[in-house]
Amino acid sequence: MYNLHLTPEQREIRETVRDFVQREIRPIALERDRLENFDERFPWEVLDKASQMGLRTLALSEELGGTGADNLTSCIVTEELAVGDVGISATLGQTSALAHAWFDRLMNAEQRARFLPQFLADDRFHLATAGHEPDTDLGWSYHRPPAPGAGYKTTAVRDSNGDWVINGVKNFITSAPIAKLIAVHVRTGTKKSETGGVTSLLVPHPAPGLTIREHDKVGRRLGSNGELVFQDCRVPGANLLGEEGKSHWAVPNMGRRMPRFQAMNLGIGRAAYEAALEYAKLRVQGGRPIIEHQSVGLALAEMAIRLEMARNMIWQVAWASDHPQAYADGSLPDLPLQIIAKVFTSETVQQVVLDAAQIFGGMGVMRELPMQKYVRDALIFLHSESTNSVARLKIAEALAGYRRAGSMAGE
Numbered sequence: 001m002y003n004l005h006l007t008p009e010q011r012e013i014r015e016t017v018r019d020f021v022q023r024e025i026r027p028i029a030l031e032r033d034r035l036e037n038f039d040e041r042f043p044w045e046v047l048d049k050a051s052q053m054g055l056r057t058l059a060l061s062e063e064l065g066g067t068g069a070d071n072l073t074s075c076i077v078t079e080e081l082a083v084g085d086v087g088i089s090a091t092l093g094q095t096s097a098l099a100h101a102w103f104d105r106l107m108n109a110e111q112r113a114r115f116l117p118q119f120l121a122d123d124r125f126h127l128a129t130a131g132h133e134p135d136t137d138l139g140w141s142y143h144r145p146p147a148p149g150a151g152y153k154t155t156a157v158r159d160s161n162g163d164w165v166i167n168g169v170k171n172f173i174t175s176a177p178i179a180k181l182i183a184v185h186v187r188t189g190t191k192k193s194e195t196g197g198v199t200s201l202l203v204p205h206p207a208p209g210l211t212i213r214e215h216d217k218v219g220r221r222l223g224s225n226g227e228l229v230f231q232d233c234r235v236p237g238a239n240l241l242g243e244e245g246k247s248h249w250a251v252p253n254m255g256r257r258m259p260r261f262q263a264m265n266l267g268i269g270r271a272a273y274e275a276a277l278e279y280a281k282l283r284v285q286g287g288r289p290i291i292e293h294q295s296v297g298l299a300l301a302e303m304a305i306r307l308e309m310a311r312n313m314i315w316q317v318a319w320a321s322d323h324p325q326a327y328a329d330g331s332l333p334d335l336p337l338q339i340i341a342k343v344f345t346s347e348t349v350q351q352v353v354l355d356a357a358q359i360f361g362g363m364g365v366m367r368e369l370p371m372q373k374y375v376r377d378a379l380i381f382l383h384s385e386s387t388n389s390v391a392r393l394k395i396a397e398a399l400a401g402y403r404r405a406g407s408m409a410g411e
């Protein structure tokens with residue numbers, strides 16, 4: 001099976017990032033989280049330093065100027081960053097993953113020549129991918145092909161110069177308020193999309209005809225999410241990412257996503273657990289540190305068990321996305337392991353943060369301590385990617401042997 005003996009490079013980068021988190025993220029995260037104003041809250045100075053350390057370009061290949069980290073290494077770094085703050089982890093992890101997907105795999109030579117130099121030169125060049133829309137039925141239906149007529153409503157049509165003209169609204173999009181390049185998923189046909197009819201277009205930001213509004217969330221507040229409104233937004237015909245009618249997630253092997261979100265989620269759980277462990281050694285009740293009371297010890301043990309199980313699942317999925325042949329040759333079951341890890345991690349971390357807050361007693365709800373932040377941050381993971389009910393339905397479909405068009409083993 002897979003090898004858990006981390007390489008010297010993996011151990012070194014983990015230590016480097018841990019140290020960065022202690023020095024640069026921990027001291028500011030809680031205070032920033034409380035600020036209402038986005039421009040004051042957003043941690044640009046930390047992201048700049050992280051970019052200079054190579055964390056923004058971690059997964060981009062070395063040939064193109066990145067570090068060329070594999071999925072397991074990226075998950076290790078993502079977890080460490082999220083122990084400090086999940087919003088910072090989300091911004092860096094997304095840009096790094098999309099940089100690999102786009103620059104290494106999907107862009108043609110002309111696009112790479114046009115966008116890569118700016119991306120590499122600018123520490124504040126972040127990336128986003130915009131699919132979700134406020135009022136769109138994506139048509140996913142248990143044990144059924146997509147509902148007829150469902151699909152994205154955002155459209156792009158070519159004008160007489162060959163430019164794309166985009167109209168529509170996207171929302172909730174991670175990093176939209178700060179991204180300088182966004183892959184926008186649109187419908188290019190005249191009919192509402194059949195499945196597979198989604199096209200990805202590269203939209204630089206700012207662009208005439210595109211306005212972006214920041215969403216105010218309860219958690220992951222040092223990251224950013226936004227709504228994009230396209231009103232006759234024009235981009236060159238050459239900004240098609242990949243093929244028309246094939247969104248960039250539909251490209252083989254791109255759909256079997258590495259468990260980046262789960263690694264972030266795990267980082268929150270670990271931060272809460274480590275804080276609770278430390279507090280339990282300090283807080284005295286009944287004449288002894290509360291960790292010596294069995295009920296507190298058992299609660300901590302339960303947290304450690306849950307987090308270790310989550311990490312094992314995450315590392316397995318990360319390793320498998322680095323070694324897709326493990327699905328093909330039957331070493332791994334033909335199950336959607338990433339979705340399984342998503343459901344388990346989001347629910348287990350939700351429990352861990354609540355249990356950790358309990359160990360703090362009244363202090364667990366005081367804003368001067370980060371426990372309440374961890375609870376809010378963890379909640380985000382029950383509401384993003386797909387909801388856990390839909391994720392469970394996808395697992396159930398796989399168990400029943402129901403295969404959707406275009407899906408692969410392990411998806």
Ligand SMILES: Cc1cc2nc3c(=O)[nH]c(=O)nc-3n(C[C@H](O)[C@H](O)[C@H](O)COP(=O)(O)OP(=O)(O)OC[C@H]3O[C@@H](n4cnc5c(N)ncnc54)[C@H](O)[C@@H]3O)c2cc1C
Nearest residue numbers: 129130131132140141172173174383384385386387389390
């Ligand atoms: C913090 C955050 C970041 C995000 N980042 C991005 C991003 O970068 N890019 C992007 O494109 N999107 C992004 N999203 C969107 C995210 O993918 C969706 O919010 C998520 O998939 C849920 O979709 P929804 O909000 O439309 O909920 P809905 O699909 O409307 O779900 C509402 C309820 O109905 C249930 N339900 C829905 N469909 C079914 C069904 N077929 N069968 C049974 N029950 C069903 C759900 O379980 C849920 O309880 C982000 C969302 C959040 C919260």
